[in-house]
Amino acid sequence: MSSLIPAALRKDAAATMATLAFFFVLTSYYIVRPVRDQLGGAVGSSQLPLFYAVTFVVMLLLMPVFGTLVARFQRRRLLGWSYSFFVACLLAFIPVFMAQDRLGARAIGSVFYVWVSVFNLFVVSLFWSFMADVFRERRAREIFPVIAVGGSAGAIFGPMLTSALVGLVGVAPLLFVSAVMLTIALFLLLRISVQQCAQCEDAEAPIGGSPWAGAKEFFSRPFLRYMTILMLLGDGVGTLAYALTADYVKAHIVTAAARTDFYTHIDWAANTLVVFLQLTLSRQLLVRRGAMWTLVLPQIVNAVLLAIVMIGGHAELRFFGYGVPLLALLMVGTRGFMYGMTAPASNSLYTRVPRETRYKGKNFVETLVWRFGDLVVTSGVSGLTKLGAGLSGITLIGVVGSAIAAWTARKAATSPDLAPEEHRTLPQALDNQARS
Template sequence: MLLVGYYIMKTVREPLILATGGAEMKAYAAAGQALALIGFVPLYGWLASRVGRLRLIVSVLLFFMIVIELFYLGLRVGVPSLGFAFYIFVGIFNLASIAQFWAYANDLYTKMAGDRLFPIIAIGATAGSPVGTWIAEKLFEAGLHVQNMLHIIVGILAVHLVLYWVVDRQKAAPVPGPAATAAPIAPLKGRGGFALVLASPYLRLIALLLIILNTVNTTGEYMLGRLVVGAAKEAVAAHPGLDIQTYIGSFYGAYFFWVNVAALVIQAFLVSRIVKYLGIAGVILFLPMVALGAYSVIGLGASFAVVRWAKTAENATDYSVMNTGKQMLWLPTSRAEKYKAKQAVDTFFVRTGDLLSAGIVYAGTTWLALGVRGFALTNVVLTLAWLAVAALLLREHRQVVARTQRTEAA
């Protein structure tokens, strides 16, 4: 349900930002998310230190639902530049709510159980993505205005919130005895998310990996958005009655749909086999290899259609294979790291990649006059660095798992 709601929201945000500011403004808005998260992450850590597990989840989701309704009111009265603010909000909502979901899953399961169950859980999460994009595409085709779709998103999130309550009631007592149930649901005392990340070499490498990953991906999204805006302007020039927001919204509805259908197929039939035969290394290295091939092809010179399907392959792998690998990395960590540090890594440090991508876009468009091919070659260099960091992270992961096993045995 979470992914259904998010992908409707994600499809809604594209025409709002691209039609009013273009692909460059979209890249700069992504950088604004990193600045907003500097405040959000400490507030999340503060709340996690004072309330139990379920109250934390309920509080955060209710906050997001209220903000979505406020955006509805803003669109109704015509608040200027709201597409820019909405893009920032959607990015924060996406990262924070999904990080919280997987922190909860990591809290419920041991490493052994998580290695077995996470590829299966991710099938359900991945299945929500094509459903959400299909619903969004049909709503656009039916002529429903973007602001009215926000009520639908809030309703879906309300159902998602109820499911948390149901699962928490079933999992509140994993083993008999009050002592066993107190720790998992108690507030998390101690250091905040940023401090936990900076104190751990393992968590620092996870953060660095996600910074590079998101820099590459966001730069690729800029390339695609730039081509989409150009195609939309050509279509409007040829057919003056065509609405540019509708054109862009319909394109992204179809694009996200096929990305997520491919991700679902990969998740259902490939990911568990990669984990079984290649382990954590297989799922962590798969995406950078795909990205290296995709941007190498684009760098050689590619049409709009080739860029679209190269990005489809990259994002489908990210949402399936890499997503499972990212969550498995947190299984051998402490509860405080699962909630506080994960929220910092999956929000602020991921958006730091967007900030770096915005710098690349600014430099490439303002000083270097780069085209799509130039940005693709930049991504090739970054992907090579990504592979090097992944190798270091996998070595550190083996050491963390060994220490955890020794501690549990003692």
């Protein structure tokens, strides 16, 4: 049995609890994600700029609040209050979905779509900031792909649980299940914090500084500027795929149940790809070659997938008698490589920056900047469509963006303001891989 457990987890309670915690975090998120996505599919990409604009404004308002919490309160309190807030929100949405038929998809979507986006970015960003605080850079390269696999398992389990329960209990009770999962994740993270605090009291101390330090860090640190550009371009491709797929769903899939099923299958396929990459290529590259190629390769894959869609358009591929749109493959591929390779690599780089950058700077890039990019991309797709641009022209722009993202990824991984990398000898890396 022990041979089935990765070597990175053996005799490391913090790593094991972190992997379980991320499993429950993403299970919680992926229970509600298909419900959110079907609301977007019901209205098409024309309404996505509105959803993302509201999300961006909410992020802008929350950024100084988050910065104040990071500056003034201990890590345990920050985790406890943030996660508890989102648990309370999940419970508050239950009566809203009980009245879904009266309120309508657009009315609920204007609130719930925005809230789920904020929930995902803040909860996940805070989780990885905490991980970068707990594990050193060399250890992070070994353990982060394994922790990410735990999250990906939750990302697969969440849609499966949603699919199994929604027909039995309806939508509203699913929010309660999601709240329970997030509560379990919080309990595990607090246990890690208590254990780590006993070893290093400084890590529990409030970070201090200005609530706006995240934005200030952007102007003072080349690394954060590179990560910002990479976020805008790299995730922009995923947002582009999402917007184009929303138009496809609106045109070809009529019922809410069918749309939810379509997005559930996309989630399952994407997260299966994420797990495969995390267990194979990502960890191999991170341990042996460091973060650079693990950041660059997904951008090259994005360019190839966009080129295929540019040539094939709305064509479908046949798998086992089922037609799969090329746009769905683009969405699966971009998301799979984003979370299967880019995320573990970028998170490992944040172990080489000061604590204030890990929390405030990282949160600034992965919340406010991310949603600003979503707003720009969805508005651009909507505007280009109204001007008569076709699928080929829009995807060609994405190919160019992916090429720039590949160059930016290389610059981010070699940024001069990163702390020196903790080198490992190749025999040691190979031995650890063999034992895992």
